[in-house]
Amino acid sequence: MDFEQTFRSLYPSLFRYLHRLTGDADVAEDLAQESFVRLLGHRVSDDGVRVWLFTVATNLVRDGARKQARRARILAAEPVLPGAFPAPDEGVEREARISAVRDALGHLAARDRELLLMREEGFSYAEIARAAGVAPGSVGTLIARALRRFTQAYQTGEDDG
Amino acid sequence: MSHPAEGTLQALLDGELPRADRAEVELHLRGCSTCRGEAERLRAAAAALTAALAHVDRPAPTERALAAASRRRWRRWVGVDTGQGMRRAAVLVLGVATVASATVHGSPVRGWIAGLVHRVAPSAARGPDSPAAAPGGARDDATAGGPAAGAAAPGAHPAASAAGVSVLPELGRVRVVLTAPSPELRIRVRLSDDAYSDVRASGLASGARFRTGPGRVEVSGAGAGEVEVVIPRGARSAVVEVDGHPYFRKDGDGIRLLAPASDSSGSEVVFTVRP
Numbered sequence: 001m002d003f004e005q006t007f008r009s010l011y012p013s014l015f016r017y018l019h020r021l022t023g024d025a026d027v028a029e030d031l032a033q034e035s036f037v038r039l040l041g042h043r044v045s046d047d048g049v050r051v052w053l054f055t056v057a058t059n060l061v062r063d064g065a066r067k068q069a070r071r072a073r074i075l076a077a078e079p080v081l082p083g084a085f086p087a088p089d090e091g092v093e094r095e096a097r098i099s100a101v102r103d104a105l106g107h108l109a110a111r112d113r114e115l116l117l118m119r120e121e122g123f124s125y126a127e128i129a130r131a132a133g134v135a136p137g138s139v140g141t142l143i144a145r146a147l148r149r150f151t152q153a154y155q156t157g158e159d160d161g
Numbered sequence: 162m163s164h165p166a167e168g169t170l171q172a173l174l175d176g177e178l179p180r181a182d183r184a185e186v187e188l189h190l191r192g193c194s195t196c197r198g199e200a201e202r203l204r205a206a207a208a209a210l211t212a213a214l215a216h217v218d219r220p221a222p223t224e225r226a227l228a229a230a231s232r233r234r235w236r237r238w239v240g241v242d243t244g245q246g247m248r249r250a251a252v253l254v255l256g257v258a259t260v261a262s263a264t265v266h267g268s269p270v271r272g273w274i275a276g277l278v279h280r281v282a283p284s285a286a287r288g289p290d291s292p293a294a295a296p297g298g299a300r301d302d303a304t305a306g307g308p309a310a311g312a313a314a315p316g317a318h319p320a321a322s323a324a325g326v327s328v329l330p331e332l333g334r335v336r337v338v339l340t341a342p343s344p345e346l347r348i349r350v351r352l353s354d355d356a357y358s359d360v361r362a363s364g365l366a367s368g369a370r371f372r373t374g375p376g377r378v379e380v381s382g383a384g385a386g387e388v389e390v391v392i393p394r395g396a397r398s399a400v401v402e403v404d405g406h407p408y409f410r411k412d413g414d415g416i417r418l419l420a421p422a423s424d425s426s427g428s429e430v431v432f433t434v435r436p
Contacts, residue, residue: 003234007227015221020214025412026336026400033226037233094216095415101213120214125177140177141168147206154213 006049007036013121014053020117021061023102031060051123055131058114065110104154112146119143162189170200174207225332324371325361325389331376333397337390338379340404342366344435345385350401350409351429352394359391408432 011032018028035057044052105113111132118128129136165173165186172178173186190197328335335358339348346366353359360378362369364386372379380388392399392411401409408420409430424431 004227004231007230008223011223011226012221015223015226016218019219020217023217024410025219026398026410029222029226033230033233036230040234097216101217104213116210117214119175120211125172125175138168140170140172140175141166143175144167144171144203147171147203147210150210151206154209 003036003040006039010050010053011036013050014057017054017117017121018057018061020105020120021058021113022064023105027064031057031064034060051127051131054118054121054123058131062110100154100157103157104150107153108146108149112142112149115139115143116146116150162186164193164196165189167199167203170196171203174200174204222332323361323363324367324369325359326371326373326378327357327359328373328376328378329357330393330396330399333395334376335392335396335399336377337399337401338377339383339388339402339434340379340381342369342380342383342388342403342434343385344433346383346434347387347423348401348403348408348432348434349387349389349429350432351389351391353391354394355391356393356395357391358393358396358399359389361389363387363389403432403434 014032014035015028018031019025022028022031035053038056039049039053042052108116111134114132115128115134118131123131125139126136128134128139134142162185169178169182169186173183178186190200337358337360339346343365358378360371360380362371362380362383365384366386366388367384369383369388370381372381390401390409392401392409396411397413399409399411400407403420406420408418409432410417410419418425418430420432422430423433
């Protein structure tokens, strides 16, 4: 396995997945790099590298989410000050659209987000089942339900906006 | 056949249904408008998701990440990250080579060491308005007699001193990391048109220790004074984090406050570590 070639081939997809999953480009960058560095210490078949990386990255996100959970509960009670550092007008619409997508993703359970985003990266149901730790026969049902939940949340957000 | 389950229709759309099942479900769909409608709803939902996600995507920083991963790969190889013997062996070889080179008159290593000695001496007397360039695009300064890079001067009253460093953004990114600060520390974040990101500790915080790297400042052990962080408006992204928790984030022109702010105005915001 050529590390540099593997990196160039798989990094964009892993970064996109992590950025969509966490909503934070810096966190996505850190976790993607950590996943690749961990790959150096493991013997993984060429065919299995992609699923291995996404599995490790997903677990890193879950670990981070657990650590942040308590802090998030505290911050949820504290409103962000309105009006500070107003964004330029031209960015407002784009920010609103991004915010609507992130809010809709935020309404999903973590597992549902992972399933939908792995599907978006072109994983097969068998690969999704392995990476997300669910039964292969349940993937179609779980994805269909997650899609419905996302659509409802996204439409509700757009209607409210 | 009876109406196929929602998951079966989804698997059909995703090309995941075994050939025999697929033929049966497709036959059913031809004669069942209810299931055709359901399949169309699933197809539209998937398309909506794909279109929505495209709004949040940004280009992957592949080359920068590859360079960083390659550095970490090298560090692993020499054992810096793993603590393996290769690290000690490399350090020993480098140490012996450096000492040997330094003893030779006219050698580059000897000249480099002499240059370092000459550069360190005047930096302690430098004022905040006359920063000198330091390795890695950083500059450091201290007032009221405090030595560079943060530690308060022996005998000086900490409330009367200030210390700080400046770094240039690395590929447009700045990261300011505060660790183990006093709960009463105030963190003032200000946007500026300056190219540098300045981080200054004053009052009881001036005894903090500073470390700099490319586009990165680490401040540890700041006391119950104030740390002012100046973020260049031109920085593509910037983050100020405290003990691993982001408080302030700038992405392009967008600003996000991720911790409760105790005060804010048009171009600056103030946090207290634990309000």
